[in-house]
Amino acid sequence: MKDKNVILLGPPASGKGTQARQLAGYLGVPCLGTGKLLRDEIERETAVGLEAKGYIEGGSYVPDAVILAMVESWLGENVDGWLMDGFPRTIPQAEALQESAIPPSRVIVLDVPRGDLELRITRRRECTGCGVTFAVDHLDEVICPDCKTPTLVSRADDALDSFKVRYENYEELTVPLFDYYEGLGMLDRVDGTQSPDEVFAEILKLVGG
Ligand SMILES: [Zn+2]
Numbered sequence: 001m002k003d004k005n006v007i008l009l010g011p012p013a014s015g016k017g018t019q020a021r022q023l024a025g026y027l028g029v030p031c032l033g034t035g036k037l038l039r040d041e042i043e044r045e046t047a048v049g050l051e052a053k054g055y056i057e058g059g060s061y062v063p064d065a066v067i068l069a070m071v072e073s074w075l076g077e078n079v080d081g082w083l084m085d086g087f088p089r090t091i092p093q094a095e096a097l098q099e100s101a102i103p104p105s106r107v108i109v110l111d112v113p114r115g116d117l118e119l120r121i122t123r124r125r126e127c128t129g130c131g132v133t134f135a136v137d138h139l140d141e142v143i144c145p146d147c148k149t150p151t152l153v154s155r156a157d158d159a160l161d162s163f164k165v166r167y168e169n170y171e172e173l174t175v176p177l178f179d180y181y182e183g184l185g186m187l188d189r190v191d192g193t194q195s196p197d198e199v200f201a202e203i204l205k206l207v208g209g
Contacts, residue, residue, distance in 0.1 A: 002027060003106040003207040004081030007088070007181075009174060010110030012166040013117045014192050015199065019110065020085035022200055027207070029081040034089070037070050038062065048073075064092045075100055090173045094180055107181040108206055110192035110199065114167060121159045125152040 004027065010016035017033070024031035038056075041049030048069050052062045071087065079102060088094040097103060123135040127144040129151035142150045181187040190202045 004029060005102055005105045006082075006207060007084045007104045007107045008110070008203075009086065009107065009177065010192060011112060011114070011117055011170050012163055013120050014110045014112045015196060016110050016192075017085060018196060019199060019203060020083055023203055023207070024083045026204070027081065027083065029083050030078050031083045031085055032071070032074055032078075032087060033085045034067060034071070034087045037074060038067075041070055064090060064096075068093060068096050071097070072100065075102060088177065091176055091180060094177050098184075104186065106188065106207060107177075107186045108203055109178060109187065109189045111189050112192040116193055117163065117167070118160065121163055122154075122156050124156065124159065125154055127151050128153055 006023065006027070008016055008020050008023070020031050020033070038049075038052055042053045042056075043049070048066060052066050052070075055062045055066070067087075071093075075082070082102075084104070088097055120135065123137075123139070124133065125136050125141070126133045127147060127149075129144055129149045130147040132144065132146045134145070136152070142152050144150075144152055178187060188206050190199055190206070192199055194202070
């Protein structure tokens with residue numbers, strides 16, 4: 001039987017978002033990303049959205065209670081199974097989810113060492129001509145493989161700064177969840193340094209696909 005309530009966790013730049021979209025399609029379940037959920041609530045100007053907006057504009061994190069209120073209402077609309085991409089982010093969120101009517105059945109962590117993640121970000125290029133983004137093999141590459149013009153730029157400095165903050169956040173808040181879920185016998189790890197297809201194949205084996 002396929003797992004229907006799956007949580008996918010992993011550090012920033014681990015390829016988690018891509019895997020989550022693919023897996024949600026395969027399982028035929030909706031995918032919850034709290035970033036998108038927040039943006040939707042703010043856009044619709046719901047009570048919880050307006051509350052969240054206040055925190056974001058004040059430059060602080062949206063508190064667990066606000067996030068949980070959003071997630072619970074989302075869960076209520078998606079009772080036939082779901083995938084969560086990067087949620088829960090903290091132990092209190094995980095504990096609350098465990099108390100919900102449809103708790104997770106499996107938690108999968110994409111393991112990628114920090115050095116590999118930084119290398120991925122360093123290799124990323126964007127073409128200012130045609131807009132394509134991809135990873136270069138040689139760091140001094142300037143010719144776009146798509147439109148063949150010398151218009152490649154790197155945003156690596158900014159990207160590495162923001163990565164550092166997000167990674168440290170992940171280590172501090174999310175990595176403790178691994179022990180929590182391991183204690184519940186629900187945790188599996190996948191080697192995220194493999195190709196996206198290999199990673200997906202391993203995930204499918206875990207969810208019984
Ligand atoms: Zn181009």
